[in-house]
Amino acid sequence: MHRGSLEDLDSLKRGAAAVDGVIHTAFIHDFSDFAANANADKLAIEAITATLAGSGKPLIVTSGCLGQRTEADPPPQDFPRKSEQAGLAAVAQGVRAMVVRFPPSVHGDGDHGFVPILIKFAREKGYAIYVGEGNNLWPAVHRLDAAKLYRLALEKGSAGAVFHGVGDEGIPTRKLAEIIVRIPVHLSARSAWT
Numbered sequence: 001m002h003r004g005s006l007e008d009l010d011s012l013k014r015g016a017a018a019v020d021g022v023i024h025t026a027f028i029h030d031f032s033d034f035a036a037n038a039n040a041d042k043l044a045i046e047a048i049t050a051t052l053a054g055s056g057k058p059l060i061v062t063s064g065c066l067g068q069r070t071e072a073d074p075p076p077q078d079f080p081r082k083s084e085q086a087g088l089a090a091v092a093q094g095v096r097a098m099v100v101r102f103p104p105s106v107h108g109d110g111d112h113g114f115v116p117i118l119i120k121f122a123r124e125k126g127y128a129i130y131v132g133e134g135n136n137l138w139p140a141v142h143r144l145d146a147a148k149l150y151r152l153a154l155e156k157g158s159a160g161a162v163f164h165g166v167g168d169e170g171i172p173t174r175k176l177a178e179i180i181v182r183i184p185v186h187l188s189a190r191s192a193w194t
Contacts, residue, residue, distance in 0.1 A: 006044045012048055023062070023150050024048065038080040041086075042083065052093075054093070060100055060157070061086070062099075063100070064081075064103070100163050101163065102165045103166050129177060134177065135174070137171065138172075140168045141166055145165070149163060149165045
């Protein structure tokens with residue numbers, strides 16, 4: 001096992017040099033300085049790319065579905081996180097680089113992503129919220145399905161490929177709020193716009 005850090009680029013390079021391929025899933029989830037964290041992510045991908053350059057080894061960069069409906073849709077130009085662009089730039093350097101995009105919820109046992117954040121918010125406020133009628137959809141994927149996608153990309157993915165890892169195209173956010181309020185705490189679901 002090799003432990004690294006997004007801030008320790010030499011460690012990332014040593015780790016990348018010792019393996020047959022890299023799946024990059026790390027990101028600093030401190031949203032108080034998102035632009036700095038996005039830059040750290042980009043620098044990490046570039047360091048891994050420099051190590052894998054010319055090898056033809058796979059590099060899978062993890063990103064999010066940010067309104068893209070299909071794999072052909074590019075990430076928003078004004079979004080500060082440039083992981084997809086940095087990952088796909090590795091193709092020109094002889095790396096079999098790909099991007100896997102996941103929705104806000106990659107769920108399963110021990111989940112600590114966005115839904116637990118919504119649950120924590122609901123517990124603090126005493127209610128779970130949704131926007132308007134709550135018909136907007138919340139996409140998700142189970143962590144085991146996400147793992148299968150990584151494996152398939154490693155085994156069969158081609159350089160420059162982009163994959164959407166969405167297992168559930170979405171449940172209405174009102175339904176999500178109604179599920180959250182069934183957690184054994186006294187909560188109520190209501191629209192954020194009422």
